[in-house]
Amino acid sequence: MISWVSLLATADHLLPSSHPIWVSTASGSYPIWTGYHLLAEKSFLQPYLAGKQVFILSHPEIAAHYLSCLKQTCLAAGAEQIDELLIPSGDAHKVLSSVEQIWTAMLSRHHYRDTTIIALGGGMIGDLAGFAAACYMRGVAFIQYPTTLLAQIDAAVGGKTAINYPHGKNMIGAFHHPRLIISDLATLNTLPKREFIAGIAELIKYGVALDSDFFDWIKSHIDDILCFKPEAISFAVRKACQLKAEIISLDEKDQGPRVVLNFGHTVAHALEALLDYSALLHGEAVAIGMVVALHLSFLRGSIDKSMLDDIVNLLNSLKLPTKLPSTITTVEILTKIKHDKKHFRNQLRWVLLDTIGKASICEEITDQQITQALLMCGAKP
Ligand SMILES: NC(=O)c1ccc[n+]([C@@H]2O[C@H](COP(=O)([O-])OP(=O)(O)OC[C@H]3O[C@@H](n4cnc5c(N)ncnc54)[C@H](O)[C@@H]3O)[C@@H](O)[C@H]2O)c1
Incomplete structure (x- = not known):
């Protein structure tokens, strides 16, 4: 039996990948470095920090493991002043x-x-740090050190920054890209298992919405991912970043193809807000949101039952939630969805599935269809 805590493997897998993945947009390009023990590597930071001030943002439980190493690295890279602030998770x-x-x-x-603001943490601290950086003195540089699977494959990449507001999730924000992203895969070793599995939900999203080969790869390597096999983790993180980077290079600001990355997120964001951001992790809410979107796709005749079952079975095998909480009514979800950001010309844009590996945007979905899909997923009438 292989233990949950990392399998540290051959030296090859511990080295940083020699080529970063580049995110290229009209606003500029930046690299994503992935590998093991990159927190201690000063060479990535030197061009950005020499002689500069640094402000690190993190959470207490992450700082306990990694803050002193990162501060040492910043100093070694030539930073002249380092301050930090720890925000509750x-x-x-x-x-x-x-x-x-x-x-x-x-x-x-x-x-x-x-x-330079440095975000050391998951998607929460990355979104917060990015938004703070976008507005501080009309915009300062920031660097992402994502420490959750979800942030390494998704949240840290692409420059979307935001805060939640009483009216809904991520309602106030800005597009502000990091100068670079350094994903130290060794930090995943201290991530609670539930958080790691929630990240796998977003990984599955990439396969389902964009790349059927990747979906098949995830299915056949799920045990390797769960056992933290470095080859599997490295491949998964790099592949997801590549897929996201390609989409962002086509559509930096969510006006076209990038919208498909929101597959499952319409219902996910509504659920998170309705549950006061406490009962479900973001990735868990996305798992449920994807299942609702799959049912809508099925009801509209674009996918068949076997495709729907294939995806739901994979989510179930990870014990990710696939049913809506029975306490939440269809009307509550519909009302919350009406505030979603993904409206265009006053119509909500849903991301539905044409087939595994291909999602597309649909605007003409009726409240009856949504209600039917929500009921099929366990919502209270
Ligand atoms: N900007 C984007 O494009 C984008 C995309 C997806 C999600 N998000 C946002 O990301 C957030 C969710 O991010 P998340 O899933 O990374 O969760 P998170 O940032 O809330 O972190 C989850 C928990 O894990 C802890 N943690 C993180 N890394 C750790 C580590 N290595 N060791 C031990 N503990 C660790 C944190 O302290 C926290 O308690 C949501 O706010 C979501 O809206 C943003």
Whole structure:
């Protein structure tokens, strides 16, 4: 029996991949470095930090493992001033008051326009740090050190930054790309198992919505991923980043093809907000949201039952939730969905499946169809 804690394998897998993945957009290009023990590698940071101020944002439980190493690396890379702020974990803290706390701390420690904010954590701290950086003194540089699977494959990549607002999730934000992303895959060793599995839901999203070969690969390598086999983790993270980078290079600001990356997110965001960002992890909400989108695709005749079952079975095998909480009514979800950002010309844009590996945008979905799909997924009438 292989233990959950990492299988540290041959030296090859511990080295950083020699080629980064590049995200290229009209606003500029930046590299994503992936590999093991990159937190201690100063060469990535030197071009960005020499002689500069640095402000690191993290959570206490992540800082306990990795903050001192990152600070040493920043110093070795030539940073002249390093300050830090630890924010409590959880999406309930991805709010304006946390951003104000960041700005106040940076101003009181005299950070100027050439400072660099570093996000050390998952998607929550990345979104918060990115938004704080987008507005501080009209925009300062930031660097992502994602420490969750979900952030390494998705949240850190692509420049979407945001905070939650009483009206809904990620309602206030900005597009602000990081200068670089450094994914130290060894940090996944301390990630709670539930968080890791929630990240796999977003991995499955890439296969389902964009690449059927990748979906098949995930299915056949799921045990290797769960056992933390470095080859499998490295391949999965790099493949997902490549897929996302390709889409972003076509559509930086979510006006066209990038929208398909929101597969499952319409219902996911509604659920997270309805449950006060506490009962479900983001990836778990995405798993349920994908199942609702699959049922809608099935009801519209674009996929058959065997395709739907194939995907739901994979999610079930990971014990990811695939049913809506029975306490939430269809009307509550429909009402919340009406506030979704993904409206275009006053119509909500759904991302539905044509087949495994191909999702597309649909605007003409009726409330009756949505209600039927929600009921099929266990919502309260
Ligand atoms: N900007 C985007 O494009 C984008 C995309 C997807 C999701 N998101 C956002 O990302 C957030 C979810 O991110 P997440 O799933 O990474 O969760 P998270 O950032 O909330 O982190 C999950 C938990 O794991 C802990 N943790 C993180 N890394 C750890 C490590 N290596 N060791 C031990 N503990 C660790 C954190 O302290 C936290 O308690 C949501 O706010 C979501 O909206 C953003």
